[in-house]
Amino acid sequence: MWCHHRGVTSTYRRACLAALCVLAVGCGGVSSPTPPASSPVASQVVSPVASTGSAAVPSTPSGLSSTANSLVPPAAASTPPDWPTYHANAARTGAVTDFPAPVGGLVTAWAAALDGAVYGEPLVVGGRVLVATENDSVYALDPASGHVLWRRHLGTPVPLASLPCGNIDPLGITSTPVYDASSGTLFVVAEVSGPHHVLVALDPATGAVRWSRGVDLPGDDPTTHQQRAALALGNGYVYIGFGGLAGDCGAYRGEVVGVPVSGQGATIAYRVPVAREGAVWAPGGPVLDASGNLYVSVGNGSSTTTYDGSDSVLELSPTLQLRSRFAPSRWAQDNAHDLDLGSLSPVLVPGGFVFIAGKSGIGYVLRQGALGGVGGEVASHAVCPAFGGAAQSGATVYVPCSDGLRMVVIGSSGAIHVAWHTNSGATGPPVVGGGAVWSLDLAAGTLLALSPAAGSVLARIDVGPLPHFASPTLWDGLVLVGTMRGVTAIRAGG
Numbered sequence: 001m002w003c004h005h006r007g008v009t010s011t012y013r014r015a016c017l018a019a020l021c022v023l024a025v026g027c028g029g030v031s032s033p034t035p036p037a038s039s040p041v042a043s044q045v046v047s048p049v050a051s052t053g054s055a056a057v058p059s060t061p062s063g064l065s066s067t068a069n070s071l072v073p074p075a076a077a078s079t080p081p082d083w084p085t086y087h088a089n090a091a092r093t094g095a096v097t098d099f100p101a102p103v104g105g106l107v108t109a110w111a112a113a114l115d116g117a118v119y120g121e122p123l124v125v126g127g128r129v130l131v132a133t134e135n136d137s138v139y140a141l142d143p144a145s146g147h148v149l150w151r152r153h154l155g156t157p158v159p160l161a162s163l164p165c166g167n168i169d170p171l172g173i174t175s176t177p178v179y180d181a182s183s184g185t186l187f188v189v190a191e192v193s194g195p196h197h198v199l200v201a202l203d204p205a206t207g208a209v210r211w212s213r214g215v216d217l218p219g220d221d222p223t224t225h226q227q228r229a230a231l232a233l234g235n236g237y238v239y240i241g242f243g244g245l246a247g248d249c250g251a252y253r254g255e256v257v258g259v260p261v262s263g264q265g266a267t268i269a270y271r272v273p274v275a276r277e278g279a280v281w282a283p284g285g286p287v288l289d290a291s292g293n294l295y296v297s298v299g300n301g302s303s304t305t306t307y308d309g310s311d312s313v314l315e316l317s318p319t320l321q322l323r324s325r326f327a328p329s330r331w332a333q334d335n336a337h338d339l340d341l342g343s344l345s346p347v348l349v350p351g352g353f354v355f356i357a358g359k360s361g362i363g364y365v366l367r368q369g370a371l372g373g374v375g376g377e378v379a380s381h382a383v384c385p386a387f388g389g390a391a392q393s394g395a396t397v398y399v400p401c402s403d404g405l406r407m408v409v410i411g412s413s414g415a416i417h418v419a420w421h422t423n424s425g426a427t428g429p430p431v432v433g434g435g436a437v438w439s440l441d442l443a444a445g446t447l448l449a450l451s452p453a454a455g456s457v458l459a460r461i462d463v464g465p466l467p468h469f470a471s472p473t474l475w476d477g478l479v480l481v482g483t484m485r486g487v488t489a490i491r492a493g494g
Contacts, residue, residue: 079127080476084179086121086230087389087431087471090288091348094391099433099474100493102449106461109478109489110146114139116157118482119168119467120176120230124475125186125204131487132173136190138202143478146489152207154200155192162195163223165247171195175285176230178238180261185210187238187261189227196222199238199259211263215240217255217271224250229345230285230389235292235318236261237268243279243299243342254278254298254310254342256286258320270320274301278310283469284345284389284429289368292318297356299342300335307331307374311340313356313364315371326356326366329375334360344386347397349410353378355397357386363399365414381416383408388429388469391437396452398437400429400469405439407455422455424448429471434492438472438479447472447481447490463488 080098087094116135123130128149129141136157140149157172168174177188186204191197201210216222220242229241237258244252253276258268272278279299280286286294294316301310311334312327327341334340341358348368349355357363363383366372384401391398396419397408405426407419426448428440436449436458445466449459465484473480479490 082126082179082181083122083124083473083475084181085123085233086176086178086283086285087391087429090232090234091392092284092287092345092389093393094389094429094431094471095393096431096433096474100477101435102459102492104493106447106449106459106479107491108461108463109491111464111488112139112141112146112148112486114486116170116172117168117467117484118487119174119470120482121471122473122480122482122487123177123179123186124473124480125179128204129480129487129489130177130179130186130204131482132177132188132190133486134168134170134172134174136172136192138173138177138186138188138207140204140207141487143476143489146487150207152202152209154188154190154198154209158191158193158195163245165249166226166245167247171226174226174228175240176283178231178233179204180233180238183261185261187231187233189215189231189240191222191227194222197225197227197242199240201261201263213259213263215257215259215267217257217267217269221250221252224252226281228281228283229296230283232286232288232294233261234288234294237318239286239294241280241282241285241296243281244277248277251276252279254280256280256294256296256316256320268320270314270316270322272298272301273309274303275308276302278308279342282343282345282388283471286316287346287348289348293323293369294318294320295346295348295354297341297344297346297358300338300340302335304332304336311335311342311358313341313346313354313366313371315369324369324371325373326364326371326376327374328360328362328364328377330360331374334358343388344400345389347390347392349392349397350395351410351412351414353410353414355390355408355410355416357383357399359385359387361385363408363416365410365416378414379416381418383416383418384421387427389471391430391432393432398430398432398439400427400439402427405430405437405450405455407452420455422450422457424450424455424457424460426450428466429469431472431474433474438474440466440470440472440481442466442468442470445483447479449492461490463490
């Protein structure tokens with residue numbers, strides 16, 4: 001299920017026949033949209049702070065309406081490492097070493113009001129803060145001031161009233177984008193009026209559109225599919241996870257789609273073999289191991305009688321072929337009560353382990369490369385209902401639980417040990433740096449720095465109203481948070 005409200009569940013009990021469907025162009029019937037020619041659209045020059053006009057510009061070949069701000073100061077000559085993807089790297093560890101401790105407290109550095117809510121995690125590339133909004137706009141911000149360096153509007157977002165269910169209004173860019181250093185390209189997926197989903201390749205220095213390409217698979221109904229999972233990058237592909245809307249309406253099926261970073265060539269895909277549902281929606285998105293294999297979690301399916309590939313963790317090859325799968329032995333019960341594993345992205349742990357904990361509150365440890373099939377876990381233990389993306393440092397996993405963050409340690413044999421549980425209100429997907437675990441109290445709109453050893457509060461500060469599953473970014477002493485209004489930057493260390 002695509003469960004966008006923490007703790008809000010729904011039950012679907014429809015027994016259906018499922019068939020395995022691995023899709024690729026020329027194999028399984030997925031056709032590849034013809035990529036448009038690479039030609040950036042015209043730009044509109046504006047001040048670094050805000051747009052001053054509304055000049056018309058040509059549409060992209062895919063029909064996206066677009067404007068841009070092209071007055072861009074050069075990036076600083078020497079900057080800290082980029083934060084190019086959700087939780088900093090392809091493994092989604094969310095852990096950095098070069099960050100100041102919050103010993104002097106926290107202060108607000110700036111708050112940038114943008115044209116829509118920022119659900120995805122802010123990125124930092126080349127000394128620019130890159131964020132996307134539900135108004136289908138992408139921004140580059142000056143990290144020193146929050147001033148707008150450029151803005152690119154990609155189209156008209158989809159109003160909630162035009163969709164059969166959901167809880168984001170309007171629905172535009174919801175997932176975290178990803179940056180490809182090899183091509184110097186920023187990738188975002190926008191839901192635009194129609195509706196349809198479009199992958200857009202941008203120049204992160206200027207906002208120019210290099211190419212765009214539709215990513216809805218043949219047979220999919222874009223009105224019931226939502227692109228929530230963070231984009232992943234590896235093996236020359238941008239990987240895109242699809243699930244459903246809050247409310248699980250319509251005949252959607254979860255899937256992972258891969259598009260070459262060049263914009264040329266065949267689309268590849270894996271579709272979960274459910275009759276319906278089986279969402280790939282966890283905000284942390286696909287996780288890649290050192291060999292380029294992908295690990296994704298899958299939501300509940302409609303069957304409670306015949307196993308249909310849902311309520312699972314999948315290991316997919318770089319070309320999205322199924323390599324191995326795990327599902328709890330209680331999968332039918334999970335499906336019946338919306339207690340599946342699909343709410344948290346898998347976590348890779350040293351020793352060849354994978355950790356997962358979904359909505360049922362049970363944590364599982366699996367083996368990388370051979371996930372174990374139904375009931376084939378290495379270990380299981382009560383942990384918590386978990387949502388979003390965890391942070392990982394060595395054998396320690398910081399789990400975003402609906403009732404407060406937990407520190408979990410995976411033993412050398414795979415045993416699960418719950419070390420602490422914070423009652424601070426921190427429930428958002430955490431990151432680690434500067435001797436602190438950083439998480440958000442999503443209900444109160446506050447950022448918290450917690451002790452990694454005890455979970456006690458080291459510092460706390462208001463950041464504004466927050467979207468579901470918001471996760472902070474750590475960069476050059478700043479904690480960057482996407483909010484319902486834009487982006488708030490907090491200075492660590494006072």
